[in-house]
Amino acid sequence: MSAQELAADRSAAKLAAARFAAAQWTRATGAGVDPHEYLGVTDGLTSVADWGPSFLRTGQGYLKRAEEAGSPVSAGEYLLMAARWFHLATLAPCAGDVEGGKQAEAHRAAVEADHALSRALTVLDSGARRVSGDGFTGWLRGPADAPGIVVVVPGLDSAKEEFLDVVSALLARGLAVYAMDGPGQGVLTATTTLSHAYERVVGRVIDALGAPRVGLVGLSLGGYFAARAAALEPRVAAVATVSGPYRLCWEELPEPVRDIMVRRAGGTDPARAFARHVDLAALAPRITAPMLVVDGDRDVIPGVTNGEALARLAPRGSYLSVPHGDHLLGNARPDWLPQLSDHLTRTLTGAPAWTP
Structure with a gap:
């Protein structure tokens, strides 16, 4: 593949990621994630395949914030936000995933979302x-x-x-x-x-x-x-x-x-x-x-x-x-x-x- 063809493929992959992110915009912000943070995360996607890992990393960042929080309420709020990001990670397309890697990634994200919500409610709602x-x-x-x-x-x-x-x-x-x-x-x-x-x-x-x-x-x-x-x-x-x-x-x-x-x-x-x-x-x-x-x-x-x-x-x-x-x-x-x-x-x- 020539350098020109490789650049075209990369451009097409980034455009597909941008279109997918735009399609999920109101769903994600309606679910409660910060719109500015959503744009920051999705602007960095080089392909749709980056969706799951990027959203998982964002959720994990909120878990770290929860661990470092100065009060139980702050920790609980960070955990709720982590649950949202982990859930959104499950929306990554899995079509053509012969090996099942994306399905496994989505299942992991769903488990992480469930666990974060459980921890949040333990703190916020006795x-x-x-x-x-x-x-x-x-x-x-x-x-x-x-x-x-x-x-x-x-x-x-x-x-x-x-x-x-x-x-x-x-x-x-x-x-x-x-x-x-x-x-x-x-x-x-x-x-x-x-x-x-x-x-x-x-x-x-x-x-x-x-x-x-x-x-x-x-x-x-x-x-x-x-x-x-x-x-x-x-x-x-x-x-x-x-x-x-x-x-x-x-x-x-x-x-x-x-x-x-x-x-x-x-x-x-x-x-x-x-x-x-x-x-x-x-x-x-x-x-x-x-x-x-x-x-x-x-x-x-x-x-x-x-x-x-x-x-x-x-x-x-x-x-x-x-x-x-x-x-x-x-x-x-x-x-x-x-x-x-x-x-x-x-x-x-x-x-x-x-x-x-």
Whole structure:
């Protein structure tokens, strides 16, 4: 290869890394990492292959800060930030990774994220309780006498460490919150695969929590999981979805999304079968709990049908569409997170709408 060709390859690799970083921008900043630090880390990427190692190093830097912190609160805050960076490290593409090195790197990052979150909550929230069972694990937080419990359900490549702001918003309203990883998600990706029958997982979670009823909030593919569970698990008393698919079409999905689904489902055939199940047309009319469906108008992933039909077909559904919102609406948090949190709070507690 000539020097000119080598330079062109390097330039193309750096451009691909920049495009990938730009695509993850609002997701990462919505998850709570500092936008300036994100730009600093991603500006140094020479290829997409650098993503995982660079984000792992950043997370490890926060672990070191936690060790050197001047107070338990500071240590806990650094550990929470480490958990965020470790989780984002798992988003690195693994397509074509014949040897499995990138998958192993992602699994390591997921374990690091889980461990950092566990350490953070031990310091910051003495009442937090780890609750695990068949196909799920997570943290229950909030007062023991809370008037309601909300289960936060992640999506295809998200995890309990990604939605700490959602957890905080619900805790601030006096609710208890269980942030979970389910089959094929988060720290469980190395030992389990995606399951479309998420109502069974939610049922086991409710049993483990000892709750007579719960609210659900599902994000991205978690929106499908939450809606399906609300249709089939009678103990779901309130539900909200954010960027959740009403229907998936395997043939139209972008290749990176299919690659993730293949890894999380355990192969191409299981992934295709999983995608066929993601269709809420028959289930939506069975969702009797009050439901809020949140979409961003700029969320236009091919092969994914947004939630307008879900809200329309659910007997007590309502629809919030944010014109400038993208997938997961990380660029529009104030336009939906307060409304979603209030919806779940009012539904679970029976509190009247607040008037200033």
